[in-house]
């Protein structure tokens with residue numbers, strides 16, 4: 001299938017370009033960005049920050065405006081657009097009949113738009129049928145969650161299914177790549193921790209509850225557990241780490257029962273053979289000093305969810321660490337996996 005990338009010059013857009021090299025189903029046809037970039041060769045428009053060589057055929061592509069009329073012949077688009085413009089542009093593409101698979105936050109809480117992590121809520125893609133962006137239904141939007149909500153929800157899903165969740169307290173340790181490029185000023189982050197990320201904390205609870213909700217007909221039945229989140233920026237490059245403490249409805253008797261919840265959990269996409277799905281979704285680290293972003297974020301091509309420090313908690317019931325690559329599992333890689341699921345389920349192609 002021929003794909004377009006909106007926001008192709010940005011940090012997430014570049015990750016899409018890198019990850020789509022050699023993809024067995026998807027081929028990059030068109031690259032879009034702002035009017036500052038449109039009309040230039042990609043090599044002139046983008047400041048390439050990936051640590052691989054920029055492919056020749058991408059270097060020489062002319063960047064387009066993010067105008068649906070310029071994307072004729074493209075089967076669907078990935079969006080890594082800045083959220084200040086993603087709302088209008090993604091809507092225009094959906095209205096023009098393009099499926100849009102977005103990283104941006106704008107449509108995540110729209111009740112007709114799936115907020116999708118294939119291993120958690122693949123059934124939510126049915127919501128696409130309730131969308132009315134295009135008259136014939138050919139244009140629609142699917143979003144992937146915030147790069148904290150992805151590892152958090154993946155870490156919670158087996159616990160939610162086995163024990164139920166009553167409340168969460170968590171602190172994030174978010175890598176600098178999450179802030180895009182040039183991102184956080186070096187004088188703020190080198191040898192330092194910044195205890196606040198603007199706009200981050202209010203997204204964590206609502207996105208996690210939407211991901212874990214049950215689809216009843218065309219309605220999502222949202223769980224009600226409260227989430228107390230503190231978002232901090234730390235000087236790691238890739239890999240968002242979260243310290244989670246959970247109050248559960250029916251807590252496990254011991255740590256072994258807690259770990260067994262992950263080992264016994266059935267992954268709903270395990271048999272679909274999606275190219276970007278990690279072979280083993282959960283890596284439960286037994287060493288107390290793991291997981292670590294620098295050592296583990298790239299495992300399984302950046303798509304694995306790392307868990308560690310599983311323990312009974314003195315406050316609430318259980319505590320653990322969750323960690324995943326923020327721009328791969330939490331952004332471009334997650335969006336590619338979403339597209340693969342949508343192909344397999346007959347929504348794309």
Ligand SMILES: NC(=O)C1=CN([C@@H]2O[C@H](COP(=O)(O)OP(=O)(O)OC[C@H]3O[C@@H](n4cnc5c(N)ncnc54)[C@H](OP(=O)(O)O)[C@@H]3O)[C@@H](O)[C@H]2O)C=CC1
Pocket residue numbers: 006007008009010011012013032033034035036037038045066080081082083085086103104105145146147177178179180181326327330331
């Ligand atoms: N970084 C991360 O870890 C994550 C990011 N996201 C989300 O993904 C999106 C992109 O993030 P990131 O790549 O870091 O951001 P960047 O700022 O690096 O990139 C933004 C992109 O949007 C384009 N753009 C900006 N203004 C316009 C416009 N008026 N019209 C068309 N295109 C425009 C830019 O083009 P140009 O170069 O021409 O200005 C660029 O391609 C955001 O919504 C972000 O919240 C989601 C999850 C994780």
Ligand SMILES: N[C@@H](CC(=O)OP(=O)(O)O)C(=O)O
Pocket residue numbers: 083103104105145146147174175177178179197200203326
């Ligand atoms: N805010 C996140 C990245 C991000 O862009 O999030 P969102 O997709 O929810 O806007 C971070 O700083 O690490």
